[in-house]
Amino acid sequence: MVNLSDKKPVHQVVIIGGGFGGLYAAKSLAKANVQITLIDKRNFHLFQPLLYQVATGALSPADISSPLRSVLSKSKNTKVLLGEVHDIDPKAQNVIVKGESVHYDTLIVATGAKHSYFGKDNWEEFAPGLKTVEDAIEMRRRIFMAFEAAENESDPIKRQALLTFVIVGGGPTGVELAGAIAELATKTLKEDFRNIDTSETRVLLLEGLDRVLPPFAPELSQTAEVSLKALGVDVQTKTLVTHIENDIVTIKQGDEVKEIAAKTVLWAAGVKASPMGKVLTDKTGVESDRAGRVIVEPDLSIKGYPNIFVVGDLANFSHQNDKPLPGVAPVAMQEGEYVAKLIQKRLQGETLRQFKYVDRGSLAMIGQHAAVVDLGFIQLRGFFAWFVWLFIHIYFLIEFDNKLVVMIQWLWNYFTRNRSARLITGKEAIAPIPIANNQSHTPLVTKKPLNV
């Protein structure tokens, strides 16, 4: 802690974004002699790695969210400002929130990324992505409405399309969504319907590369694929999606083009930088990569502006490996903490050596009995990996808000196979559905194979 003279005004740090990067920067500066303003357009931090559990009805949005004011209530040097930053003025050192200027001495931009359709933005309507709480509620609505509509559909072809779920992208989110939907269909919902047999649900996981979970070790990709297949997921690798429209997904496998009739298509394939990336390149001349991520210096600042930092998914940090660090929570956390430390060092007239990411491993949940964990020096799979996955997620959740309740909810769900948060809510919850002859109680058996 440095003892500034009475005359000198307190150093103003402005942080844009309350995700992992921004929030860890703010928390690390909680006792520093600086004045922090954390600006976010939402009033809560979202624990995004568990968003797929909301989308599949296992957890509620509040279970994986912490009010930013509550997380930072004890940081008396920090104020939270609810609002969206549309512009910055790097000369005057201001960020602009709804026409008003907020001055900074140091700026940390941590606005993250959103999902990207690789230029095919019209696919979004048919294949929603999973970045916000609203996205998760919409996915949940589509998933559970598909089963409801299938129950009331007498045409077997249409019913088959209603019971077909396509997940585009075999990264952790895609794998976790596919596993959760397969478990829903074969276990949770098994006794709930009278006209359909939900275990006949088809879940297809499409991945462009030659294996699922590309960032993991190849053996774990193999394990994940075996576990997914055991749950009934149809895993299709080396598969490119060429078109999505009107409940038809067109794919390309080698030279072969196929069509899949599916009412529910979920997007877990690509991300691009949030709009603040473009603001930064326009206003500071800093370069960005093809996904719009800002190229940062070895200390996470941007070229020519040592007092502007970019952390998390918005940053392209390529000084450690040949390729940029991945857009995952641990990278954002470590970057936020690094910048907080650097700011304090600078206030003492010192500096810090360049940022270095310490990779503690990757992990993905496949189902209630299986997960894969790649800690680098050791690879785990099966029930033990599931337990490690649970422990690590709970540990980081608890750091925010003592979410003991989530652990109990999970254990409860685990032992009862319950997914009690499967509400269909929102305006379209009361959408019209055609109903079939309600006298028929014969379970549906369809032998026709899917055309994939």
Added chain:
Amino acid sequence: MVNLSDKKPVHQVVIIGGGFGGLYAAKSLAKANVQITLIDKRNFHLFQPLLYQVATGALSPADISSPLRSVLSKSKNTKVLLGEVHDIDPKAQNVIVKGESVHYDTLIVATGAKHSYFGKDNWEEFAPGLKTVEDAIEMRRRIFMAFEAAENESDPIKRQALLTFVIVGGGPTGVELAGAIAELATKTLKEDFRNIDTSETRVLLLEGLDRVLPPFAPELSQTAEVSLKALGVDVQTKTLVTHIENDIVTIKQGDEVKEIAAKTVLWAAGVKASPMGKVLTDKTGVESDRAGRVIVEPDLSIKGYPNIFVVGDLANFSHQNDKPLPGVAPVAMQEGEYVAKLIQKRLQGETLRQFKYVDRGSLAMIGQHAAVVDLGFIQLRGFFAWFVWLFIHIYFLIEFDNKLVVMIQWLWNYFTRNRSARLITGKEAIAPIPIANNQSHTPLVTKKPLNV
């Protein structure tokens, strides 16, 4: 259980509505030799007595909801149909769901009530009511957005209006909302803001009669008022609301007319019958009361149609006291169970004596340390009443879905004063807010009294 001949088709029971009345009827018929179709426009049963806890950020919607299919999954004679009934044909014995007919031998109508503005429907925009999950999310958004906007408002008059919450109606819902908002302001949010002192929040509870909780014993109304005042709630009885518009509530107390400047106005005053009431009167000629409730016979059937029953908030049952039974959960549950029993008796060629409601008491929660419970033979208040309140609610919740988690969440909230579900979600969550000079960290102190 009656042994019907092989030739005779199974008796078809159609239940419209999965609230307390419809669901208890279905559950009571689970082992009867009938075929049940339960039709609801939502896929879940909502535990409405706890909806105010969602509106004030203590619980998530899923905590107080149970998927109807899941509650009824073991009732193999029951199918759940997601859809809205728009019409019935009592001659052909069909209900019409989106153009399709569903045949019944016995019909139970349990579509409940919605909130009513006594003909002033344009008030709804300014003063939302609390009947659905979406209503609760909207109330939650308004409540927490008001604090956010106040934090960023530099005009003290506007800030005062932002920190003023008016609850119209002093029944259980109004009392519970007022107590919860007062606790939010003075306890939960106390450390969260930097520019405002949330303990200066004004919560006004307006009641037309001479005391709050009119259905309770007068001494308990007195206790409730004292407890509310101790929490800082400004209780105004004998107060009529004459106008609501543009953040101004106009009230009349005796001959005096006053205006209250309040950004957040919540409606807990009146209810009217759901639209199925009018369908029934149009199609069967049955009479209804001023609130649109259907006048039922002593056995809960309607005049001239012994195979059509109305239960719950939609029914006006006046055969026991001078006035109709109140629109509360225990009445609906007992009516649903009675009709289920009567149907089974009739199938055996027997009958049942007229319905009689057994009043086991009323209860209302005021705050974390206080509740009032009126069991008729004994009246409870304070912490012990709070505990009884908790126990009774948990007991009925558990009956549906083993909601142990809710109890743990509550105990957790109780001991930590936590309200972690205070997310601002939905489209307008990112609404523009004017921001004040962010350098000011002086807590706001306003001495100007409210003009009420």
